[in-house]
Amino acid sequence: xxxxxxxxxxxxxxxxxxxxxxxxxxxxxxxxxxxxxxxxxxxxxxxxxxxxxxxxxxxxxxxxxxxxxxxxxxxxxxxxxxxxxxxxxxxxxxxxxxxxxxxxxxxxxxxxxxxxxxxxxxxxxxxxxxxxxxxxxxxxxxxxxxxxxxxxxxxxxxxxxxxxxxxxxxxxxxxxxxxxxxxxxxxxxxxxxxxxxxxxxxxxxxxxxxxxxxxxxxxxxxxxxxxxxxxxxxxxxxxxxxxxxxxxxxxxxxxxxxxxxxxxxxxxxxxxxxxxxxxxxxxxxxxxxxxxxxxxxxxxxxxxxxxxxxxxxxxxxxxxxxxxxxxxxxxxxxxxxxxxxxxxxxxxxxxxxxxxxxxxxxxxxxxxxxxxxxxxxxxxxxxxxxxxxxxxxxxxxxxxxxxxxxxxxxxxxxxxxxxxxxxxx
Numbered sequence: 001x002x003x004x005x006x007x008x009x010x011x012x013x014x015x016x017x018x019x020x021x022x023x024x025x026x027x028x029x030x031x032x033x034x035x036x037x038x039x040x041x042x043x044x045x046x047x048x049x050x051x052x053x054x055x056x057x058x059x060x061x062x063x064x065x066x067x068x069x070x071x072x073x074x075x076x077x078x079x080x081x082x083x084x085x086x087x088x089x090x091x092x093x094x095x096x097x098x099x100x101x102x103x104x105x106x107x108x109x110x111x112x113x114x115x116x117x118x119x120x121x122x123x124x125x126x127x128x129x130x131x132x133x134x135x136x137x138x139x140x141x142x143x144x145x146x147x148x149x150x151x152x153x154x155x156x157x158x159x160x161x162x163x164x165x166x167x168x169x170x171x172x173x174x175x176x177x178x179x180x181x182x183x184x185x186x187x188x189x190x191x192x193x194x195x196x197x198x199x200x201x202x203x204x205x206x207x208x209x210x211x212x213x214x215x216x217x218x219x220x221x222x223x224x225x226x227x228x229x230x231x232x233x234x235x236x237x238x239x240x241x242x243x244x245x246x247x248x249x250x251x252x253x254x255x256x257x258x259x260x261x262x263x264x265x266x267x268x269x270x271x272x273x274x275x276x277x278x279x280x281x282x283x284x285x286x287x288x289x290x291x292x293x294x295x296x297x298x299x300x301x302x303x304x305x306x307x308x309x310x311x312x313x314x315x316x317x318x319x320x321x322x323x324x325x326x327x328x329x330x331x332x333x334x335x336x337x338x339x340x341x342x343x344x345x346x347x348x349x350x351x352x353x354x355x356x357x358x359x360x361x362x363x364x365x366x367x368x369x370x371x372x373x374x375x376x377x378x379x380x381x382x383x384x385x386x387x388x389x390x391x392x393x394x395x396x397x398x399x400x401x402x403x404x405x406x407x408x409x410x411x412x413x414x415x416x417x418x419x420x421x422x423x424x425x
Contacts, residue, residue: 005150006143013142017135025131029124036099036120043070044103044113051077051109063089073113074098080108093117156184163191167198174199273391275412276317278308278340278347285321286338292329293336300325304340310347310409316387317409320395323384324351324405331355332403346408350398357401366397 047066054061066075066089075089092098093116100114156177163175174192178185227247233239286302293300310317321338328336334354341348358366365371369382381395388395393409 005153006146009142009146009149010139013139013146017138021131021135025128028127028131032124032127033120036115036123037101040099040101040113040115041103043073044101044111047075047077047111047113048103048105048109051079051111052105052107055079055107055109061087063087070113072119073115075114076112078110152181153184156181156188160184160187160191163188163195167191167195273311273313273410275309276312276314278310278317278349278409279306281312281314281318282321282338282340282349285318285325289322289325289329296329298329298333299335301335301337303337305342306340308340308342308347309412310393311412312391312393312409316391317407320384320388320407321349321351323380324407327380327405328353328355328403342411345411346393347411349407349409350404351406352399352402352404354402357403358397360400363397363400367395 047070051061061077070089073090074092075087077087077089079085079087093114097117098114099117099120100112102110102112104110159175159177163177166173174195175188176192177188227243229243230240230247233243282302286300290300325336325338328351332353332355336351336353339350339352341350362371367381367385369379385395388407388409391409393407396406396408398404398406
């Protein structure tokens with residue numbers, strides 16, 4: 001990645017230097033040549049005036065003085081008269097290397113001023129060399145900035161990759177690293193929150209495993225002893241019957257313990273639900289899915305009551321909505337509308353589309369595992385309903401044609417936060 005960033009930065013800098021340097025070199029070259037020509041023209045005009053003034057004053061021209069006044073110039077002065085008069089000052093430039101400008105007065109004075117073009121070209125080359133040096137300096141600065149920028153971007157990304165790999169390996173310690181780049185800091189914050197959640201989940205799993213092993217050990221031991229007694233007393237029906245009844249009691253006790261552990265786990269999961277902004281989750285999902293729908297020529301619309309809050313987890317509720325939107329994309333048609341409403345006992349979010357709906361044969365078991373009407377895995381709606389239930393809510397199919405699914409959640413101000421909401425099926 002560092003090489004790609006460096007190469008792209010240098011490419012952009014090189015293109016910018018070419019787009020600016022080449023026109024600048026052309027303009028500077030033309031300006032220098034035009035300035036030299038204009039200077040020659042001004043000198044020729046000035047010489048015409050000086051010659052006319054000398055004629056009026058009836059004083060002869062001083063070639064030596066003119067040569068000192070106009071160094072590196074080849075001057076030709078022609079005066080009409082009887083006889084005509086011509087004055088030549090300086091050394092003529094090499095053939096083919098002349099720059100010449102003329103001036104003429106009404107009184108018959110003609111002046112031609114020439115100079116060596118090589119001097120002008122040397123000035124042009126000097127300016128072009130300066131432009132090239134500045135371009136090289138700009139590229140050098142761009143290289144330095146590109147190296148600094150790529151290092152600033154790639155090092156945090158490597159660090160974040162190591163943090164993510166560490167999370168995947170089970171080390172769920174938050175890193176709390178920040179890099180001064182808002183986007184990367186946002187990713188680091190998300191990873192830290194994920195690390196905290198993973199750490200909490202691992203802690204709960206360990207606690208659950210510890211509690212389960214401790215509480216199941218006793219009934220399992222008792223059940224094992226009863227079964228051993230039954231095997232040992234296989235020739236005594238009365239003993240077998242008595243020990244079998246006792247084994248049944250132990251099995252019922254074991255079942256009760258398992259039910260208690262599962263209930264405790266569910267209560268623990270419910271405790272994560274907190275007041276969550278429904279708009280925030282829905283806007284996030286609509287933002288993520290809208291380009292996909294627009295890519296297939298469909299619309300995704302968010303309607304209903306705004307500023308609703310319900311007891312849920314952002315990840316769980318977002319996953320439920322994502323599953324419903326994905327199903328509408330794959331199996332539905334037309335515009336998909338996400339509508340939010342609220343009642344006294346629940347906050348409901350409906351997802352509906354304009355497709356053909358759900359077949360009557362599949363509708364009663366649409367939430368069963370491995371049931372799909374469109375060649376899918378049949379796990380999406382099953383897991384979505386489980387996530388909704390884990391947040392203390394419900395996911396229901398409220399209308400078959402067009403297909404409309406509704407998520408019922410507890411209001412944020414519900415007096416009993418552990419009660420699963422009730423709503424129309």
